[in-house]
Amino acid sequence: MEMESKITLFYGTFVDLPRVEYGWKHELSIRHGALWVSSSTGRITGSDWSIANESDLQSLIKKNGWHGIQIVRAREEQNEFFFPGFIDTHIHAPQYPNSGLFGSSTLLDWLATYTFPLESALSDTALAHTTYNTVISRTLANGTTCASYYATIHVQSTNLLASLCHSRGQRALIGRVCMDNPSFCPEYYRDESAQDSITKSRETIAHIHALESNVKEEERLVKPILTPRFAPTCSTHALSELGRLAKEYTPPLHIQTHISENLSELDLVKSLFPDHPSYAAVYDACALLTPRTILAHAVHLTPSEKKLIASRKTKISHCPSSNSALGSGLAPICDLLDRGITVGLGTDVSGGYSPSILEAVRQACLVSRLLRHTKRPAKASSEESTAIAGPKPGSDDTEGEMDGSEVLSVEEALYLATRGGAAVVDLPNDLGGFEDGMFWDVQLIRLGPGIPSESDWAKDGARAVDSSSDSAVDIFGWETWSEKVHKWVWTGNDRNVRRVWVRGVLVHELDDGCTGERSLFGLRSVQDLARWTVGALGVAALGLILGKRFLCE
Ligand SMILES: [Zn+2]
CATH class of the missing domain: 2.30.40.10 (Urease, subunit C, domain 1)
Structure with a gap:
């Protein structure tokens, strides 16, 4: 034998x-x-x-x-x-210290008040060390075996997150956040230019690929993912260059961004990109809607955007805890599934208050049960009748009763948390x-x-x-x-x-x-303890840096 x-x-x-x-x-x-x-x-x-x-x-x-x-x-x-294992298809590792802190904010003021100050503080690698070790420990403890992480704009800290996932053994996609639009991003936290976004993205890709240089793509534990934060934070030039960069690799790089989370965000996108027929069309024009793209939220998509996303085989991350916490809306997930779109679950820490995908499973079920109190999704075949700013009152998108098909069962939500997520990270035959x-x-x-x-x-x-x-x-x-x-x-x-x-x-x-x-x-070695000690130096820095930031504003 x-x-x-x-x-x-x-x-x-x-x-x-x-x-x-x-x-x-x-x-x-x-x-x-x-x-x-x-x-x-x-x-x-x-x-x-x-x-x-x-x-x-x-x-x-x-x-x-x-x-x-x-x-x-x-x-x-x-x-x-x-x-x-659970697959978290959308989580912001640097925002973890803010879990539970969102007050009564909604997306755009939440970004300015809570998120950008904290993320910018993670230029301090000691603070990044503490934060990233904690978020990896906490997500593993909640059964998350694979996570698609947003990091920050900082190359060194982003590379640190990738190295920590690799050494701690968590499967991950790691994205350095790209944001170069000076009319939206704060001066203290943005890329200098579109070229800067691309150069720094390349640096993190090279670092991540070097972690397992002799291993085939599908076998790698940690992979890079291009991460334009969302359309308003990026110049069209940067978005197009990122679309081009993805295609340079075989297979093409993973891409992640946000879409159609909040109604004020839709107005903002419409004003920033007046020549595009929809939010999804902005990304599509820059070759960012691919089968390896993860779009987070997708709460307020129009029927034509859903059609476009389905035709590009682009994936969606449903983040119900975050959508409820920031009052963004109720995503009609069964409608997306009925249109053949692949959906996984995301915690969206820290718009989402919990690092647990089990909590996301619960919230996905609960939110789907409330949909009947809002509106009937337009039929997949119905004609486009809505503008980017949302459905018109009295249109097919706002009237009528639900028939129960909008409700997610526990089994369906668990499917999204495992096999759905596996397909979203393009490992449908390897995970779930x-x-x-x-x-x-x-x-x-x-x-x-x-x-x-x-x-x-x-x-x-x-x-x-x-x-x-x-x-x-x-x-x-x-x-x-x-x-x-x-x-x-x-x-x-x-x-x-x-x-x-x-x-x-x-x-x-x-x-x-x-x-x-x-x-x-779950610290497993003296080295782990040493890493924590180094990172602990950053804890004091957190208070100092953030305290200063809030005082400045
Ligand atoms: Zn997010």
């Missing part, structure tokens, strides 16, 4: 969302069995769903001649299961499920042993609801697996995420003991 390369064996319950033909309902796939992963590639190399118990497992090991392999079990009595050949980018979820029985309650009532337990999900024992997953979605949190792997490597773990986490934020 040929020498088997080293594998890790996973045994227990596996929950994912199978790919389904268009028009079919998404359902949970709940399978019990064994699955194995190559240690050298981090990819799934086989599975056997007939393995029902320990003796089956031992027979499987014997049959394959596996010796000294690592076995990871999802324990039934702890209500543990393996679930694909348990098929052979896919990367083991997975989280081990533990709901806990369940509520004690009546006799235990009588013995010691105080223990019935154990507040020291790691799980806030109460399992009574009568729930089906599907119901357990629903309870996790609505009442779970990062304490349920016990282990996280990316490319087969364990990158986050909570201790099984009663002492809480194994180490602060």
